[in-house]
Amino acid sequence: MTELERLAAEIAQCQKCQLARGRIKTVPGYGAADARLLFIGEAPGFHEDRQGLPFVGPDGQFLDELLRSIGMSREQVFICNVVKCRPPNNRDPLPSELEACRSYLDRQIEFLRPRMIVTLGRYSMARYFPNVPISHIHGRAKKIGETLYLPLFHPAAALHQPRYRSAIEQDFLKIPDLLKQAVPAEEDHPGEQAEQLNLF
Numbered sequence: 001m002t003e004l005e006r007l008a009a010e011i012a013q014c015q016k017c018q019l020a021r022g023r024i025k026t027v028p029g030y031g032a033a034d035a036r037l038l039f040i041g042e043a044p045g046f047h048e049d050r051q052g053l054p055f056v057g058p059d060g061q062f063l064d065e066l067l068r069s070i071g072m073s074r075e076q077v078f079i080c081n082v083v084k085c086r087p088p089n090n091r092d093p094l095p096s097e098l099e100a101c102r103s104y105l106d107r108q109i110e111f112l113r114p115r116m117i118v119t120l121g122r123y124s125m126a127r128y129f130p131n132v133p134i135s136h137i138h139g140r141a142k143k144i145g146e147t148l149y150l151p152l153f154h155p156a157a158a159l160h161q162p163r164y165r166s167a168i169e170q171d172f173l174k175i176p177d178l179l180k181q182a183v184p185a186e187e188d189h190p191g192e193q194a195e196q197l198n199l200f
């Protein structure tokens, strides 16, 4: 059993917040254990709660379409959410729930050590780009430590709003070049905690 699988088993037993009461299945994440690219969404929805897999509803089909547009599939990346259980009626996760679940995502990132993290929507974005509206910074990469971060709109929002859809489609096309430019840990310069890459 890998560290990620052990963590998924731990999440399946989790009762740390009230979302445990309403869930059918926990949704720890899905993808390659050696993925260089990590996508982080917000929370499981109706379909994800039933299947225990992230992004399997209409927004997931759109995410697959976006991955295909850059010649990738979900088997080559890792996809997860900031909270691992479905909030009732798909409401936004509460601050207390985000905090309770935070360590699971921290540990996933620690195990995966991705070169690049793409945040989908404002909740995952807020971890790395606090207090900034997503409309101001979507599609603009930032390097923090060893990892390159790219904030994008959430596919669910983009599905129903043409201007967000066009934005996420265009932003997605930047991923292959950014991934190539993401600096491996051994080449990183010590002491640089937050370096803004001027890639656009």
Ligand code: SF4
Residues within 6 Å of the ligand: 011, 014, 015, 016, 017, 018, 019, 020, 026, 083, 084, 085, 097, 100, 101
């Ligand atoms: S949302 Fe996270 S912290 Fe809350 S019960 Fe589920 S796994 Fe545990």
